[in-house]
Amino acid sequence: MKKFTHLDKEGNPSMVDVGDKPRTERTAMARATMVIDDEILSQLENNEIQTKKGPIFQTAILAGIMATKKTSELIPLCHPLSINKASVDICVNEERKVEIDCLVKVSGKTGVEMEALTGASVAALTIYDMCKGFSHNIIIEQIKLMKKTGGKSDFERK
Numbered sequence: 001m002k003k004f005t006h007l008d009k010e011g012n013p014s015m016v017d018v019g020d021k022p023r024t025e026r027t028a029m030a031r032a033t034m035v036i037d038d039e040i041l042s043q044l045e046n047n048e049i050q051t052k053k054g055p056i057f058q059t060a061i062l063a064g065i066m067a068t069k070k071t072s073e074l075i076p077l078c079h080p081l082s083i084n085k086a087s088v089d090i091c092v093n094e095e096r097k098v099e100i101d102c103l104v105k106v107s108g109k110t111g112v113e114m115e116a117l118t119g120a121s122v123a124a125l126t127i128y129d130m131c132k133g134f135s136h137n138i139i140i141e142q143i144k145l146m147k148k149t150g151g152k153s154d155f156e157r158k
Helices: 056-074 113-131
Strands: 024-036 085-092 097-108 138-149
Touching: 024 113, 056 085, 056 097, 056 113, 085 113, 097 113, 113 138
Parallel strands: none
Antiparallel strands: 024 097, 024 138, 085 097
8 A cells, every 4th residue: 555655654744755766867748738717828929929028938937947946945855955957937828828947957865756746836836927917817727747767656647
């Protein structure tokens, strides 16, 4: 039977001890999907929306990358990691939804799923923040892990 990893023998919160684990290459990719008002999307030009606050997607990319590096400060039991790579890609798909993909890589003893999920989340929140003055008709539909490699097991969402 599987057990939750962030609990000690008494059931109290505890950071997982990764001291004896081997260092491996680990990657994770998370995706946030947003529905944005058509009026806002009509401002899209060359896969970017320019505003008085600056370019929305470029700003969200920077925010997402910065968030990956701050994950252990936001999620109580995450280990601080020395991230090798963090990237955020934003596009409008054929359904006119904004897709935000955050890829994170590390050579370490614990995975980077939380960093990828945090990066995608903060990028989506940044888009929301920069568009809310135009319209509040914005929905962050979902944030999900798409793929992870390294560690005990690999995962890929079908």
